[in-house]
Amino acid sequence: MxxxxxxxxxxxxxxxxxxxxxxxxxxxxxxxxxxxxxxxxxxxxxxxxxxxxxxxxxxxxxxxxxxxxxxxxxxxxxxxxxxxxxxxxxxxxxxxxxxxxxxxxxxxxxxxxxxxxxxxxxxxxxxxxxxxxxxxxxxxxxxxxxxxxxxxxxxxxxxxxxxxxxxxxxxxxxxxxxxxxxxxxxxxxxxxxxxxxxxxxxxxxxxxxxITKEEGVKNMPLRFPIQDVYKFDHRRIIAGRIESGSIHVGDEILISPTNKVTKVKSIEYWAEKDKGDMATAGMSVGITVEDEFFNKRGEIISLKKDAPITGNLFNANIFWMGKSDLVKNKSYKLKLGTQEVECEIFSINRVIDASTLETLDDSSAVHKSDVAEVTIKTKQMIGFDEFKNIRNTGRFVIVDELNVSGGGIISGIDSSLQNRELTTKSTNLAPRKRLVSRKDREQKYQQTGKVIWISGLPGCGKNEIAVKVEKKLFDLGKKVYYLDSANIRFGLSSDLTFTEADAHEQTRRLAEVASLFADSGMITIVTSVSKFKQDREYARHIIGEQKYIEIFVEATEEVCRKRNPKGVFEDSDAHLFYEKAEYPVVTLYIDEAEFNSDKKAEAILSLIQEK
Amino acid sequence: MDHLDRLEAQSIYILREAYKHFGKLGMLWSVGKDSTVMLWLAKKAFFGHCPFPFIHVDTTYKIPEMIEFRDRMAKEHNMDLIVEINREALEQGMGPEQGRLICCKALKTEGLHRVVKNYGFEGLILGIRRDEEGSRSKERVFSERNAESEWDYTDQPPELWDQFKTDFKKGNHIRVHPILHWNEIDIWEYIKRENIPLVDLYFAKDGKRYRSLGCAPCTNPIESTATCIDDIIEELKNTKESERSGRAQDQEASHAMQKLRKEGYM
CATH class of the missing domain: 3.40.50.300 (P-loop containing nucleotide triphosphate hydrolases)
Structure with missing residues (x-):
């Protein structure tokens, strides 16, 4: 070899x-x-x-x-x-x-x-x-x-x-x-x-x-867009290229956006040397499946867990190369992977002169060579990913008349409809058109809605810091609200106990509420033990990385016990255990029970001013 | 996946896009190494089937071994083969002595254009590669030709993320180039790996071999002792000669290929 x-x-x-x-x-x-x-x-x-x-x-x-x-x-x-x-x-x-x-x-x-x-x-x-x-x-x-x-x-x-x-x-x-x-x-x-x-x-x-070459997309979630379905002989072959991940004979697969589930029966081949029972990203292959229902080009095959988003509305950053301007109320063709669907521009959120980064005053159209932030609505439900997660299914081109005239990457789904399964799985859920956008709020309030997520073990001092942060921001004239996890327990979460499953659910609810607050333009402070990293990752995901600031208040066990002698643990099971994040977060160290909470609050203030 | 796997997968993807989008699709088969590789890729893409016809634009000046090989392969692989000969031009005495570029235009460009018109092809698959010569290096994978088969290379459409030009005016056609990204050595390595049958002309006999095949009067063999694929790969790694240096029409004038191809040449 x-x-x-x-x-x-x-x-x-x-x-x-x-x-x-x-x-x-x-x-x-x-x-x-x-x-x-x-x-x-x-x-x-x-x-x-x-x-x-x-x-x-x-x-x-x-x-x-x-x-x-x-x-x-x-x-x-x-x-x-x-x-x-x-x-x-x-x-x-x-x-x-x-x-x-x-x-x-x-x-x-x-x-x-x-x-x-x-x-x-x-x-x-x-x-x-x-x-x-x-x-x-x-x-x-x-x-x-x-x-x-x-x-x-x-x-x-x-x-x-x-x-x-x-x-x-x-x-x-x-x-x-x-x-x-x-x-x-x-x-x-x-x-x-x-x-x-x-x-x-x-x-x-x-x-x-x-230059070191990037590791392949082999280890990412499976995305196998159907390119075509062949019936040249007795076999009914689903053909396409694996854009990420890998697929094996016997895998249970989900087909989006129709949500059908079946199993991979075989991977087909012509030349004997190409025979195999698995295929990975980059390969152009053909498979047969156990349940032969109607499949068509454009559908995306994935594993059951880690499915693509399905929806008909998303935000994108685009560049425009067309001879005619990109405008609203006009029908275009969107090509994403092997999907080709009719679409229209739901809103043009910002038009930018790419050579100066200036926002143009006129956002009624996107001219040739400009870039823009837009919301796109497709006529049918499609499967896609955010570009930052999976590239090949997170980007698309726009065809105007006969010409590819623009390209774009998906930045997320509409801010009031964050990326989460429940809503995106519900078919054809289109938000009402709002007359006040997040941008409008930001301009009016002179601030950006965000979530300061303060986590740490019971007794670490996070609540004491949070109240100070709230007061300081309020005195500065900011619109701010402190969401205390313990308070949520009395109302919205009164049905929850302190088991691990309920602790996950509590964090999820807190994140959802905080996300809405942030979307309304508030600087939202959250205190939550949220000791499981998957919960904080979820919060970060639905709130959006741009708007989510995680702070870990790290106190020694001795400090925690001293500050919280009764051991009344808000939403934990009395084990002093905390799973650290895999992305960078700001850590505030508390090494004595009588710490200066003003100083810690100031540290958070200076941090968010930079953002 | 290794280098050849990646090339192959991309070519198969392109072939399948072409098959999906064009109702009337054909593959140009010159009998040479590149288009024979494409035949193989098509068999892989469609699991042993070739769901479109193959087209050979025969100038009647081809090297005789090429025609023998063509007919044998067509039979063995059960190919639906269209052989197009521009008889009118030949009857009027067209040949290389009229001028090479004039001859190419009449027998190849015009022949090809007639096939497109007569059969109403919307898509034509061609085995050109970027590394062959300048105007091909600037090609798109899906490249539109107007009703006269002309190429407007000064205003090519954007082509990104494997989203190809699939919308076009009726009467125009798309040239599909599935091996545009391969180079000459890739082709040979793939032929070796897949054990693809080839016409003997590529292998040295009496110190000469053909590196590129075309019409007998306008194609010269090169000095070579390469009698097997390994020898050829070794020879190519060390040569400073260009692949098409034995093709006389390329050398007729500066930008000869660009001019031919603008008018619809392959």
Whole structure:
């Protein structure tokens, strides 16, 4: 067996003329990837135009591109280093060709965002940055090109880095590194340049080899969208590609959105060597099932636990490439996985100029090259996921007339209808259109609704801190409300006891109530023992990560017992046990019974002001 | 999954998308290595069946072994094969001596266009690859052609997340490119792994072999001692020659391929 070949897809994006094609041409040339014919051709073409060797011509294959010296369409080229294979994707930098840039970048795992050292950050540098964030490309390197034009100045490099970080951080893009180069002269491309001794890191090629490839989507929940159903012979084969997870013969499967359940009978094959009883993410397969009911393209097969969301209304962040504007009250086609359904724009919540991050005043339509936050309503129920959870079933394109005109990622379902099974499983539950949005409330109240979830063992001091936080915020003129878990027990949860199952239920109810409070614009403080991490994860999930701030008040056992001598444990069984979260949370340490609760409350206040 | 598994899975996905979306679909089969790989991929995609016809645009100038191989394979695999010959042009004396690009246009481009019109194809599957030449490197997986089979490469549709161009004006057709992302070595490695039958012309005899197949007058063999697939892969890893350097029409003028393909060439 020969060793497994690994391949990484890298896109090069950025403003027009900042040297994208030149860099790629240079890499191909310097790594000896090109055929003699290709080099000869470019030599001839360059000479005809009275230029020295034009690396960009190696990629800009169209006559129009060479004549005008621009990249019109995206292209992909393969090359290899000692370590592995690469597909390098060239993307055009003109605003006009944004659709082509997106077509290229959508295939990439890693992006090199090019900035001209002398021109600095330009409109498309920023817009492309935004598009990368919407495409979910997290591995981003900024390449500062044409360093030769700024005398290899470290100061200039630092300046660009500082300016660009300010913009990119807002998009949740955290560039791994800024790499100063001269693509045309080959400085820092293959080998480290001696022109910039102040730059201590790798060249472009070394950087590429240092990128670690993401682990596959094999271990995620199964998503197997039905592509087609074949009946060429006696077999009735459900065909499709596994987008995540894996499937085995004998698995009990759920088909969404119809909610039918059956078992996998066989995995079909043509060539004997492809025979097997399991299949994993990325494979195009065909299965037969035990109960042969009607299936059709677009349905999603999953395991019974971890099913996709089903619904007909969701929020999304979109980019628009259409010649006509995206508007409300118009029918579009939505393509998500293998589903194709009619849809309309339920509301346009915010339109953003992708090159400035400014919210545009006019949110009646989304124009070409803009990005927006929208709510989409589909005519039928569909199955989907939030993009942050499962990418391939969390993104879609919008077809206007005959053309793919927009793309988007699902950010969640409508805020008043959070992501939870009960509501989303109920068929065709469309919320009434409201005249006051969360955004309206936020503007009116000058604050963002959120939940400060203070957890910790009985006696740790959380209630004492919470009342102080409430008072301080109230005195600052904030709209704030403290939801004490113990109080809920007297009313809403009077039917619950202190068993473990009831403790889960109590936390769930608390989270639901808090979520509504936050949605109404309140700063909501919750105190709850919530010692099981799954309960807090649930709360975080339905409240939404953006609005949920978890604080763990950690006191020693001695402090807890001293502060709570009667051992009246609000919703626990007297065991001092607490399961810590797997995501970062703020921890307040209490090491003596007589602690300064004002100081702790102040700490929470300064924390939420940053948010 | 290894590298070839991933290539294969993507190609199968594309083939199935094409089959789902186009009522009238055909696969172009040039008898060469790439389109024979596609035949294999189709068999895998449809579990041993080929639910659409294969089309061979025969210029009558093909290397004779190609035609023998074509007829043998068609029989063995029970292929529904359409052979299209532009007889009118031939009767008027069309041939490479009229000019290579003129000949290509008449016998291949025009022949292909006639098949599309006569059979009303909405989708045509072609085995082109990005690494073959410049204009192909810029192709989409689903690429629209107008009623005259022309390609507007300056305004291609967006193509992302495997959502392809499946809505188009009646009378136009879509060229589907399931192996666009493969390279020449991938093709050979796959042929080896799957044990796919091929015409002998690819293997060296008397110090020469064909690296790319076409019409006899316009296709030159290369110097080679590669008599088996392993030799060929080794040879390709070390060559600096381009794959289509033996194809005379490519070298006729700068951007010759772009111009041919704009008019509807494969």
């Amino acid at each position: 020969e060793e497994m070949r690994e391949s990484v897809n890298i896109v090069v994006v950025g403003h027009v003329d900042h040297g994208k094609s030149t860099l790629i041409g240079r890499i191909l040339y310097d790594t000896n990837t090109l055929s003699e014919g290709a080099i000869e051709k470019v030599k001839k073409l360059s000479a005809e135009k009275g230029k020295s060797f034009e690396y960009a011509y190696l990629l800009d294959a169209f006559e129009e591109e060479q004549q005008q010296g621009i990249t019109i369409d995206t292209t992909q080229l393969q090359f290899a280093t000692q370590k592995r294979d690469y597909v390098i994707i060239d993307a055009p930098g003109h605003k006009e060709f944004l659709k082509n840039m997106i077509s290229g970048a959508a295939n990439a795992e890693v992006a090199f965002l090019m900035v001209d050292a002398s021109e600095g950050i330009q409109e498309q540098s920023r817009r492309h940055g935004y598009i990368l964030s919407l495409l979910g490309i997290e591995k981003v390197y900024v390449v500062i090109n044409k360093m030769d034009l700024v005398a290899y100045s470290e100061e200039r490099y630092e300046q660009i880095q500082q300016d660009f970080n300010e913009f990119l951080y807002n998009l949740n893009i955290f560039p791994i590194r800024y790499i100063p180069i001269s693509a045309f002269l080959g400085e820092n491309v293959v080998e480290k340049s001696d022109k910039m001794p102040w730059y201590k890191y790798d060249s472009i090629l070394e950087t590429m080899d240092s």
